[in-house]
Amino acid sequence: MSTQLSAGGAEVTVDQENGCRISSLRIDGTELLRQGPAYGAFPMVPWCGRTENGRFRDGGTVHQLPVNHPPHAIxxxxxxxxxxxxxDTGTEAAFTYDLAEPWPYPGRVTQSVELSADALTLTMGVETYGDSFPAQAGWHPWFRRTLDGGPEARLGFAAAWQEERGADHLPTGRRIDPEPGPWDDCFGMPEGVDVTVTWPGALELRVTSRSEWVVVYDEDPEAVCVEPQSGPPNGLNTLPRLVTPVDPLEISTTWTWRRLP
Structure with missing residues (x-):
């Protein structure tokens, strides 16, 4: 089962049965997302990126998550x-997912998807049914590297810093000046995420979010990824954000596009 949204020349498919991912984003008939059951643009929740060895501490308790990307949980x-x-209104839809084992805390995640002729806005909220717990949320879109055989996508952004990446692919805790790609790296943007993906001669897509964290990944030959998220990789351990009964976690991102001559 999937949900279809359309507005102007934009069409979105949400595959709620497969992780509530945006499985298709088409502009004037051109697909922007890498196709396949593991791709599209999926929500990352209740954590983003890698959690070291699948373990995180909440107070005096250490929780073990399934290691689905050895040696880490991802x-x-x-x-x-x-x-x-x-x-589902035809241009906007909302979906829910209940947190359960092996996540150690009960809660609910809500994702809304809103489409207009020139923008897609995704919003996610995480709330608890009981005790407070640390969590993260964000999105992992796989944008096609080329559109219909055209030039490769170009990434444009100005980050305040880059999280130094260790040999284990986790941030070391040291902030460095942004380095040239290729990247599988987390960047800090204190005034909000703002990254442009440009397919020359076809389309420019701008990814924005009020969050200050973004992971950029362009080491795949088929796609580039711009991942706005509420905290850095391994953030359950290094920068925990508590979800409480009166303070849910909320994050949103908007993708706007314009056609290029």
Whole structure:
């Protein structure tokens, strides 16, 4: 089962049965996302990127997550779950997913998808059913490196810093000046994420978010990834953000596009 949204020349497909991922984003008939059941643009929740050795501490308790990308746990459980559609107007839809084992805390995740003729806005919220717990949320889009055989996509952004990446692919805790790609790296943008993906002669797409963290990945020959998220990789351990009964975690991102001559 999937949900279809359309506005102007834009069409979106949400595959709620397969992690509530955006499985297709077409502009004037051109597909922007890498196709396949593991790709599209999926929500990362209740954590983003790698969690070191699948373990995180909450107070005096150490929790062990399944190690799905040895030696770490990666990208959360939401991308593998079936979500439930709770609203669909044709241009906007909302979906929910209940956190459960092996995540150690009960809670609910809500994702809304809103489409206009020149923008897609994704919003995610994480709330608890009981005790407070650390969590993260974000998105992992796989944008096609080329559109219909055209020039390769170009990435444009100005980060305040780059998280130094260790041999284990986790941030070392040291902030460095941004380095040239290729990247599988986390960057800090204190005034909000702002990254442009440009397919010369075809389309420019701008990824923005009020969050200050973004992972940029362009080591794949078929795609480039711009991942706005609420904290850095391994953030359950290094920068925990508590979800409490009165303070849920909320994050949003907007992708705007314009056609190029």
């Amino acid at each position: 990208h959360g459980f939401g991308r593998d779950a079936a979500w439930r559609r709770v609203r």
